[in-house]
Amino acid sequence: MRQAVHRLIVPTAGKGLYEITDAAVAWVREQGVGQGLLTLYCRHTSASLLINESAAPEVRGDIAAYFERIAPEDGPYRHRNEGPDDMPAHLRAALTATSLGVPVLDGVPALGRWQGLFLFEHRRDPHRREVVLHLLGE
Amino acid sequence: MRQAVHRLIVPTAGKGLYEITDAAVAWVREQGVGQGLLTLYCRHTSASLLINESAAPEVRGDIAAYFERIAPEDGPYRHRNEGPDDMPAHLRAALTATSLGVPVLDGVPALGRWQGLFLFEHRRDPHRREVVLHLLGE
Amino acid sequence: MRQAVHRLIVPTAGKGLYEITDAAVAWVREQGVGQGLLTLYCRHTSASLLINESAAPEVRGDIAAYFERIAPEDGPYRHRNEGPDDMPAHLRAALTATSLGVPVLDGVPALGRWQGLFLFEHRRDPHRREVVLHLLGE
Numbered sequence: 422m423r424q425a426v427h428r429l430i431v432p433t434a435g436k437g438l439y440e441i442t443d444a445a446v447a448w449v450r451e452q453g454v455g456q457g458l459l460t461l462y463c464r465h466t467s468a469s470l471l472i473n474e475s476a477a478p479e480v481r482g483d484i485a486a487y488f489e490r491i492a493p494e495d496g497p498y499r500h501r502n503e504g505p506d507d508m509p510a511h512l513r514a515a516l517t518a519t520s521l522g523v524p525v526l527d528g529v530p531a532l533g534r535w536q537g538l539f540l541f542e543h544r545r546d547p548h549r550r551e552v553v554l555h556l557l558g559e
Numbered sequence: 560m561r562q563a564v565h566r567l568i569v570p571t572a573g574k575g576l577y578e579i580t581d582a583a584v585a586w587v588r589e590q591g592v593g594q595g596l597l598t599l600y601c602r603h604t605s606a607s608l609l610i611n612e613s614a615a616p617e618v619r620g621d622i623a624a625y626f627e628r629i630a631p632e633d634g635p636y637r638h639r640n641e642g643p644d645d646m647p648a649h650l651r652a653a654l655t656a657t658s659l660g661v662p663v664l665d666g667v668p669a670l671g672r673w674q675g676l677f678l679f680e681h682r683r684d685p686h687r688r689e690v691v692l693h694l695l696g697e
Numbered sequence: 698m699r700q701a702v703h704r705l706i707v708p709t710a711g712k713g714l715y716e717i718t719d720a721a722v723a724w725v726r727e728q729g730v731g732q733g734l735l736t737l738y739c740r741h742t743s744a745s746l747l748i749n750e751s752a753a754p755e756v757r758g759d760i761a762a763y764f765e766r767i768a769p770e771d772g773p774y775r776h777r778n779e780g781p782d783d784m785p786a787h788l789r790a791a792l793t794a795t796s797l798g799v800p801v802l803d804g805v806p807a808l809g810r811w812q813g814l815f816l817f818e819h820r821r822d823p824h825r826r827e828v829v830l831h832l833l834g835e
Contacts, residue, residue, distance in 0.1 A: 422560045422698045424732055424834070426802060456562055458598055458693055460734055460798045464809030466750040472657040474604040474649055479637040483646050484653060491629065491767065499755045508759050511750055515760060519748040519812075520798045522598045522658045524693035526564060531691050533602030536657075553807050555734055555800035557695065557833065558562070560698045594700055596736055596831055610795040612742040612787055617775045621784050622791060629767065660736045660796040662831035664702060669829050671740030674795075695833065696700065 425452045427554040433542040436506070438471065438481040441552065442537045448554055449530055457525040457558015464551045467510030467543045469517040475537025488513045488543075510543035517541055525558055563590045565692040571680040574644070576609065576619040579690065580675045586692055587668055595663040595696015602689045605648030605681045607655040613675025626651045626681075648681035655679055663696055701728045703830040709818040712782070714747065714757040717828065718813045724830055725806055733801040733834015740827045743786030743819050745793040751813025764789045764819075786819035793817055801834055 427448050431439055449459055463470050474480045488509075498508035521538070523530040532538070540550055565586050569577055587597055601608050612618045626647075636646035659676070661668040670676070678688055703724050707715055725735055739746050750756040764785075774784035797814070799806040808814070816826055 422562075424698075426732065426800060456564065458596075458695060458734075460800055462798065462800050462807060464807065464812065466748070466809070466811050471653055472604070473653055477638055477640065480646070480649055483636045483638050484649065487630070487634070487650050492763070496763070498759045500753055500759050502753065508756070511756055511760065512763050515747055515749055516654055516792055518656070518794070522600065522660050522798050524564060524598055524600050524691045526691070531600060531602065533604070533689070535604050536602065551809070553800045553802070557734060560700075594702060596734075596833060609791055610742070611791055615776055615778065618784070618787055621774045621776050622787065625768070625772070625788050654792055656794070660738065660798050662702060662736055662738050662829045664829070669738060669740065671742070671827070673742050674740065 422559045425556045429552040429554055431540045431550040431552060433548050433550055435545050436542055437485055438539040438541055440475060440537050440539055442475060445538050445554060446529055449525060449556060450528060452556055454525060454556055454558035455528055457556055459523045459525050459530050460555040461521045462553040463519050466514055468550045469514040469519055469541045470521050471517050471539045471541045472521060472536050473539060474535050476535055506545050513543045560697045563694045567690040567692055569678045569688040569690060571686045571688055573683055574680055575623055576677040576679055578613060578675050579678055580613060583676050583692060584667055587663060587694060588666060590694055592663060592694055592696040593666055595694055597661045597663050597668050598693040599659045600691040601657050604652055606688045607652040607657055607679045608659050609655050609677045609679045610659060610674050611677060612673050614673055644683050651681045698835045701832045705828040705830055707816045707826040707828060709824045709826055711821050712818055713761055714815040714817055716751060716813050716815055718751060721814050721830060722805055725801060725832060726804060728832055730801060730832055730834035731804055733832055735799045735801050735806050736831040737797045738829040739795050742790055744826045745790040745795055745817045746797050747793050747815045747817045748797060748812050749815060750811050752811055782821050789819045
């Protein structure tokens, strides 16, 4: 049994879903682990992780629009230090995932046919987001 | 330290919560691992995982009804390829879990007294859902 | 590769976010594991886990107020066995996390600079909540 760790940097240019499937799968493949557990961990409180449909691009727009509606910028928030997109970003992160565990089978993450891995950016300004990939297996 | 993997098939007959606690616990017991980590992974984008109260059956109905309200079928979605329950299914999956990690203690998952493991089906039509169970421990 | 387990008891005095970052980090440090995976698991269906901003205290109030709005006590619930805060507690647990996986790097959980670990209590009455900490690594 062994471990490997990688820090995946995801540059973002405003709100939305940034697909990281290829980068994560490629890194896992390189480790040469047949069976194991991949953990993805987002080191931020205003960006998060999401597994969702990767085939139809309009799904991403619908997901982004939905979170604008249920955690809107004009809510009755006290915390507004960094502008109107600050507190909704924390709420959207709370409603989605900060960490994901994906079993690795036959050397690759066991994603379903339609599943993609996404970094969900909740802030308007550009950021460099860090997702820690941790692999345990043999 | 060793690993085991199982593909649990969950036949569904429409929207709702399908309990998989017994199947998951039984499989873990059979592996003879005293202490470890169980990961459950749902390979779909229109079904998800949930840990919630298993004792009172009306809780499941309230949970299902709640998600009908907060991610309704008649929302302003662009993605409607597979009908009105398509996009809400993706949203409900995004709001709940695709993967769950449960420590294993004394040979069984460390579920609390009232906790049950559920496959949450978000589509109307029957499906065969696949949940990957991955166990690491000794 | 080795494992360690700890049962962290979190006494709560009503709804809100209770920070457990220091307790979790201190326990991980004591295990002397350089690299690994920390899993936090909440054994309840009316309390949950959350990773969010720990620096600005008003963020916690905004998060609590937000969940009061989206899963209100006066919703059309059938399950009311334990009072008006019973069913909303299950819904808020469903919308946040029951388990979290955090990679351990250089002997400590790889939390981002602004991230804190919280037990999110959803009931009004005092409780003693149990969070299982499971560490795997070397």
